Amino acid sequence: MAVFKPKFITFDCYGTLIKFDMAGAASAIFSDRVSADDMLPFTNDFACYRLDEVLGAWKPYGEVVCQAMIRTCKKWGVEYQDSDGAGIMEACATWGPHADVPAGLATVAKAFPLVLLTNSMNDLISHHVPRLGAPIHRVFTSEQAQSYKPRMRGFEYMLDQLGCGPEDILHVSSSLRYDLMTCHDMGIKNKVWVNRGHEPANPAYGYTEINDIGGLPGVLGL
Known part of the structure; x- marks a missing residue:
């Protein structure tokens, strides 16, 4: 993927950033x-x-x-x-981030606003955001959107709230089924798959693969 400078970097949280167990x-x-x-x-x-x-x-x-x-x-x-x-x-409520997350997020947060789109509740996500080790610009939950991923409504809600289009974001997730397949269907072309071993690869969905969040700065040319 050519180096892309998004208006926002959007993330799945559980599994991708928080060690979901x-x-x-x-x-x-x-x-x-x-x-x-x-x-x-x-x-x-x-x-x-x-x-x-x-x-x-x-x-x-x-x-x-x-x-x-x-x-x-x-x-x-x-x-x-x-x-x-x-x-x-x-x-x-007790889970924390993957070991690679705080440093990787802190690096990209210096250049881009970071946004979470999570299948969480408002009170549950409040336990996890402070543990990520980087400033988070906005947090959008399923409770706010009244819809869970992989349905499109949550992504639509997030884009509406941010005032941007699919072409303006880079979405990062460790899940094809919950996130990246929906992104593909919605025309979100800029996608990063964090391969944490949860699901098999499927490059037909047009993502850049990294092993952990430490690889994200390189995708962005940082």
Whole structure:
């Protein structure tokens, strides 16, 4: 990708910047009900149901997590307790950034306004923004947009609030399914995929690949 000077650099937060560990949280809670051999496919199903849950009408993220876990438990014949979803949400609030994030963000923040578009709640994201180690210009949550990614509405809301078009931003994410495929469909041409091993590559979606946020300054010619 040729060096591009965006008006804003927009980011996915969880997974891309914050070390998102739903699988670890679920594994800790369900270790007494799910065997070690079954835990990886169990948590993989939990991830798939979370994606399915965000495709409909907006609801609080705690409900997304609980409903996804209820469906996962039903599939596996595992008892679900109300405390399970609450425990996972409590774990969410404790997570911090990937080790590469603070320095990488601080470098690009000197030249560009940084914006978050996150599938978070207003009160939940407040735990994480201060841990990123760089000034964040704006934060847009699913609660504000009343829509979760990968739906387009959140991106549309963000662009409207920023007063810019798809051609004016560089969007950075570790997820093709939640972010970069939607960006492609919306005509957001300038995209960076942070390959954290969450999903397989698909270069047809037209992104620049980096291994971590430390590679982002180079993409921007910094």
